[in-house]
Amino acid sequence: xxxxxxxxxxxxxxxxxxxxxxxxxxxxYSRSEILKQTGLTLGVAGANFEVAEGEIFVLIGLSGSxxxxxxxxxxxxxxxxxxxxxxxxxxxxKMGGKELRRLRGERISMVFQHFAILPNRNIIxxxxxxxxxxxxxxxxxxxxxxxxxDSVGLGDWKNKMPQELSGGMKQRVGLARALVMESDxxxxxxxxxxxxxxxxxEMQEELLTLQREIKKTVVFVTHDLDxxxxxxxRIAIMRDGAxxxxxxxxxxxxxxxxxxxxxxxxxxxxxxxxxxxxxxKWPRELVRDSESVSVxxxxxxxxxxxxxxxxxxxxxxxxMITRDDLLPLSKKRQTSFKDxxxxxxxxxxxxxxxxxxxxxRHSERxxxxxxxxxxFLGVITHNTLVESLDERKGGDGIAEL
Amino acid sequence: xxxFSLPKLEIGEAIEWLVRWIxxxxxxxxxxxxxxxxxxTGALNDGLLAIPTIILIIIFALxxxxxxxxxxxxxxxxxxxxxxxxxxxxxxxxxxxxxxVSVVIALLIGIPTGILMTRSSKLETAMRPVLDFMQTMxxxxxxxxxxxxxxxxxxxGLFATIIFAVxxxxxxxxxxxxxxxxxxxxxxxxFGASDRQVLRKVELPLSLPSIxxxxxxxxxxxxxxxxxxxxxxxxGLGAEVMRAVNRLDLAHGFESGLAIVVLAxxxxxxxxxxxxxxxxxxxxxxxxxxxxxxxxxESRVSQx
Ligand SMILES: Nc1ncnc2c1ncn2[C@@H]1O[C@H](COP(=O)(O)OP(=O)(O)OP(=O)(O)O)[C@@H](O)[C@H]1O
Ligand SMILES: [Mg+2]
Numbered sequence: 001x002x003x004x005x006x007x008x009x010x011x012x013x014x015x016x017x018x019x020x021x022x023x024x025x026x027x028x029y030s031r032s033e034i035l036k037q038t039g040l041t042l043g044v045a046g047a048n049f050e051v052a053e054g055e056i057f058v059l060i061g062l063s064g065s066x067x068x069x070x071x072x073x074x075x076x077x078x079x080x081x082x083x084x085x086x087x088x089x090x091x092x093x094k095m096g097g098k099e100l101r102r103l104r105g106e107r108i109s110m111v112f113q114h115f116a117i118l119p120n121r122n123i124i125x126x127x128x129x130x131x132x133x134x135x136x137x138x139x140x141x142x143x144x145x146x147x148x149x150d151s152v153g154l155g156d157w158k159n160k161m162p163q164e165l166s167g168g169m170k171q172r173v174g175l176a177r178a179l180v181m182e183s184d185x186x187x188x189x190x191x192x193x194x195x196x197x198x199x200x201x202e203m204q205e206e207l208l209t210l211q212r213e214i215k216k217t218v219v220f221v222t223h224d225l226d227x228x229x230x231x232x233x234r235i236a237i238m239r240d241g242a243x244x245x246x247x248x249x250x251x252x253x254x255x256x257x258x259x260x261x262x263x264x265x266x267x268x269x270x271x272x273x274x275x276x277x278x279x280x281k282w283p284r285e286l287v288r289d290s291e292s293v294s295v296x297x298x299x300x301x302x303x304x305x306x307x308x309x310x311x312x313x314x315x316x317x318x319x320m321i322t323r324d325d326l327l328p329l330s331k332k333r334q335t336s337f338k339d340x341x342x343x344x345x346x347x348x349x350x351x352x353x354x355x356x357x358x359x360x361r362h363s364e365r366x367x368x369x370x371x372x373x374x375x376f377l378g379v380i381t382h383n384t385l386v387e388s389l390d391e392r393k394g395g396d397g398i399a400e401l
Numbered sequence: 402x403x404x405f406s407l408p409k410l411e412i413g414e415a416i417e418w419l420v421r422w423i424x425x426x427x428x429x430x431x432x433x434x435x436x437x438x439x440x441x442t443g444a445l446n447d448g449l450l451a452i453p454t455i456i457l458i459i460i461f462a463l464x465x466x467x468x469x470x471x472x473x474x475x476x477x478x479x480x481x482x483x484x485x486x487x488x489x490x491x492x493x494x495x496x497x498x499x500x501x502v503s504v505v506i507a508l509l510i511g512i513p514t515g516i517l518m519t520r521s522s523k524l525e526t527a528m529r530p531v532l533d534f535m536q537t538m539x540x541x542x543x544x545x546x547x548x549x550x551x552x553x554x555x556x557x558g559l560f561a562t563i564i565f566a567v568x569x570x571x572x573x574x575x576x577x578x579x580x581x582x583x584x585x586x587x588x589x590x591x592f593g594a595s596d597r598q599v600l601r602k603v604e605l606p607l608s609l610p611s612i613x614x615x616x617x618x619x620x621x622x623x624x625x626x627x628x629x630x631x632x633x634x635x636x637g638l639g640a641e642v643m644r645a646v647n648r649l650d651l652a653h654g655f656e657s658g659l660a661i662v663v664l665a666x667x668x669x670x671x672x673x674x675x676x677x678x679x680x681x682x683x684x685x686x687x688x689x690x691x692x693x694x695x696x697x698x699e700s701r702v703s704q705x
Contacts (some may be wrong), residue, residue, distance in 0.1 A: 075591060097595075105593020116588035120606045124695075130592040133602070139698055159692065181592070 002048035002089045004185065004217045005057075005074060009083035012044040012069050012241075018081045031240045043069035045241035046083065051234075053184075056211060056218040060228040061238030062264075067221040071187050071236070074219060075108040076100045082333055087185070105134055109178035112201045113190040115170040124149065124158040127176045148180035149173075152206075168199040175207075179214075186218045225265065229253075237261050263357050276356050277349030280369040280378030286311055289318045292335045293326050300326075305321045309343055309368050309376065317368055317376040320344040323368065349377050356380060420546050435556045438502070442555050445498045454485050465667060467683040469674045477670075480663035489638065489660045496637035497664060499555065499630070500623045503562040507619050511567045512612065515574025524576070532568045540565045540626055544633050558635025562626040569618035577611025578604045610677060617672040624665045638664070686702065 012217040013021045021038040025290075031042040044066045051057040059067045072078040073085050076092045085092045087103065095103065109130065117126050124145050125132075131141035149155055152172040162170060173190060178186055192200045204227060211218065222228050228235050229249045236246045237260075244264075245257035255260040285299040287308045296308055306323040318341055325340040345363045347356060349371050360367060424431075449457065458481045468476035484493050518525040543564050560673035582606050589603045605612070631639025638661050645654030674681060680688075 033584070079588060101593045101595060103593075104591055108591075110588070110591040112584060112588060114584060116584045118585060118603065118607070120609075129589075129602075133592055133594050133598055142695065142698055159695070163571075187591075339490060 003086075004055075004088065005051040005219065006086040006089075007047045007049050007070070007073070007083070008086070010044055010047040010070070010073060010080050011042075011082045012066075012073060012078055013040050013042050013081045014069075015040040015298045022081055042066075042241050043078075043079075044073065047241075047243050049236055049243060049246055051217055051219060053217050054215045055233045056220055056231055057223045058228040058232030058235045059219065059238060060223060060225065060235060062223060065238040066241040067223075068189050069241070071189055071221050074185075074187055075110060077106050094184055105130065106181070107183045108185040109181040109183045111171075111174045111186065111188040111191040113175050113193045115167075115174050115194070117170055117173055119162050121162075122158070123154065123160050123162065123165070123173055126162065126173055127180055130179060140365045144180050145176070148176040149178065151210075152176045168195050168203065170202065171195060175279055176345060179210075184216055186216045188218060188220045190221050190223070193222070193224075200227075207231065237264060239264075259361070275349065275353065276347050276351040276367075276369045276380060277371070277377050278354075279353065279384055280349070280380050281384055283309060283366070284380045286376075287321070288312070289338060289341070293329050294335070295339050296321060296337060297323065297330060298324055300314060307365055309344055309379065310337075311376050315375045317346065317370050317374055319342060320365075321370070346370050347380070348372070415488065420549055424549060431550050435551050438556045438559055439554070439652065442498050442502055442559070445502070446495055449494045450491060450500070454490055458482060458485065465671055467686075468671050468681055470681070473670050473674075477667045480667065483580050484660045484663055487656045487660070489641065489657060492636070492638045492657070493639055493664060494573065495659050496624075496627055496639065496661070499558060499562070499627050499635060499637055500620065500664075500668070501560045503566060503627075504616075504620050504623045506559070507563045507567045507623070508616060510563070511570030511615070511619065512574045514567075515571045515612075515615075516578065518571070518575045519578045519604075528571070531676075532571060535564060535688075536568045540629055541632075544629070553634040555635050558627065558630030558634050561633070562623050565626045566619045566622040569622065570615035571611070571614030573611050574608070577608025577615075580609050583608045594623050613672065613675055613677065616675075617669065620668050620672050621665065624668065640657070 002044075011022065011025060013025070015021075018040060021034050021040040021042070023038060023128055024034050025045065029037070031045060034040065034042050046156050047070055049057070059070060061067050069078060073080055074087065074092070076095065079093050084160060087107065087351045092100070092103065101222045118129065121129070124142060127145035127148055128136075128141040131144060146155070146158060149158055152175055154169060154172050154176065157165065157169065162173070164175065171194070175192065192203050195203060207232065220228075220231055222231075232249060234246060234248055235252055237252070239260055245252055245261050247255075252261065253265060256265055284303045285305075285308060287296045287299060287310055289310050289312045300306060300308060300323050307320050309320050310318040312318045320342055321340055322342070325342070326337060328338060329340065345359075345365065345367050347369055349369050351359075356367070360380065360382060366381040368379055369377040369378055411537040452460075458478065461481060462474050462478040465477045484490055495502035518528055538562065543561040544557070551557040551560060585603050586599055587606065589599045594602065627635065627637060628639035628642055631637060631643050634640075638657050642654060642661070645651070645657060683696070
């Protein structure tokens with residue numbers, strides 16, 4: 001069976017005269033290099049994926065990662081610069097104007113982040129808009145639109161004007177407008193992005209319920225990890241126009257394809273709010289600079305590590321010592337380790353999480369977190385990030401899956 | 402000292418040559434246009450004057466009421482009765498016909514031009530200086546080619562008025578359409594709209610307020626030009642003003658001026674109200690009919 005939607009090496013570069021930029025892309029230049037040399041933005045950098053019939057496929061990534069661009073290639077609002085996009089095996093980029101209009105008017109419907117509801121039409125005429133474009137008679141389209149509005153719980157609002165509706169209601173109108181088309185593909189570009197958390201959760205639930213009945217092929221864009229995990233049968237993580245990993249929620253959580261995905265999974269929201277101090281942990285053992293070599297070695301052994309942070313008076317961080325440095329001293333029966341204290345990798349306590357990642361990556365050992373007076377606050381290890389995320393979630397979210 | 406004279410550029414002569422060439426070679430076309438316009442304005446004039454004045458005044462007031470509100474309708478009624486009373490009714494009608502015909506033609510030219518400008522940036526850059534030119538050239542200048550092309554009478558008056566009144570609808574149609582949010586257009590395209598449908602169902606409705614401002618300005622410029630056009634025999638209230646000026650007849654001049662003011666106010670209020678989104682009696686009636694039909698439809702649907 002062929003896939004419902006399939007992208008093959010899909011590249012989208014914004015602007016005219018994309019030849020040079022495409023050449024650079026094919027030679028393996030990065031997005032920023034292409035931008036610098038040609039002034040053109042690489043929107044999608046060689047995407048490959050298949051979406052099966054009846055599946056919810058989620059595109060997730062940071063702002064500017066090319067999610068909307070990729071989505072707009074599916075219904076031909078944007079045309080690929082190279083590569084191909086197939087819907088039911090037919091290449092969208094090869095379609096003529098008429099064919100494209102039929103594709104959009106009959107087989108693919110879209111829900112928009114900012115609703116895109118026409119302010120001069122009342123609700124029912126907004127919902128009937130697509131049918132009107134199709135040339136459906138007024139009575140027939142009102143009947144269908146009215147049914148669609150009932151199905152999203154807005155049956156009593158048919159004759160109201162859009163200005164009278166709340167954000168959540170407007171998005172339901174957007175959904176009804178897409179559903180009434182009875183097309184088998186639904187493209188949703190951050191449809192719940194403009195809604196507050198509670199209504200958002202409610203809408204997600206509704207979408208899932210609806211999906212159980214209507215079984216459409218849905219491509220859903222979001223930048224919210226929870227939303228992606230909750231809704232997606234499969235998830236594609238995008239970065240700088242490229243797809244970093246595609247898989248089910250379980251697959252991605254269990255085996256992130258690379259560091260970026262890992263960071264993305266752990267840090268996406270938390271990284272904006274938390275700082276280094278708040279996620280740091282007190283190490284299991286420390287050593288004071290006045291203590292002896294043998295004490296230090298004993299503690300290393302006890303905690304099964306090969307280094308310790310050293311603190312001085314008033315918990316000031318002095319540095320760190322390693323077992324390899326201590327062992328010769330121990331042989332010489334020296335008691336003080338002051339001569340072998342090394343400089344520790346430190347990080348200020350108010351560093352935001354996002355900036356902690358690169359530091360951590362360049363450091364073999366844990367990072368010592370210090371305050372503005374150089375006092376020791378705790379450590380951040382490679383595990384700390386994952387742990388802090390789990391704690392924050394308190395078992396919901398991921399565990400629910 | 403350097404002292405040499407540049408030869409004068411013969412711009413004015415070139416234009417004159419052009420107009421003369423047109424007259425010499427295309428006069429048939431202008432005769433046809435002239436005849437058509439003459440018969441249209443003549444018929445409208447005669448038709449309106451054939452209706453008993455008081456009935457026509459009531460019809461006008463009713464129309465104003467439908468399109469605006471009760472107070473404006475009462476005001477218009479009083480104003481029109483006043484014009485009738487001072488004996489300027491036939492002149493007012495001929496001015497009204499002149500304004501209406503020239504505005505309709507100006508809109509038929511202006512709105513499509515504005516739309517085309519949004520589709521072609523080349524046309525847009527080309528039209529910009531032309532529009533500036535048309536709006537800043539003293540309107541009296543238009544009278545000269547008008548007379549050369551059409552002689553003396555109503556039609557050259559129409560011609561000059563149209564040229565003078567056409568820029569606002571062009572500009573404001575262009576402005577209105579370019580200000581339609583991109584995501585609304587994208588939505589329409591995503592639902593399978595053709596270019597034409599995007600224009601008809603999204604761009605024009607959403608830019609209606611701007612376009613109506615253009616219509617309003619077109620009417621206002623039309624009225625002011627009609628007075629000037631009376632210099633070349635367009636007749637109407639403008640001619641009365643001219644006569645009063647020539648005779649230094651303050652009383653008559655004031656009365657004619659007042660009649661123009663009344664006409665201008667009525668046309669302004671009506672054209673300003675259409676498309677402003679304010680509810681009008683006409684709007685309420687349409688709304689009522691729509692609801693009625695929807696209710697009927699719904700009951701039919703629920704019966705099934
Ligand atoms: N019309 C355009 N012309 C030029 N560049 C564009 C255009 N639209 C988007 N871009 C650029 O393409 C890149 C990808 O944009 P896109 O809108 O696809 O990102 P996104 O993942 O949807 O982000 P967001 O979450 O903010 O919506 C961005 O760098 C953006 O600046
Ligand atoms: Mg986007």
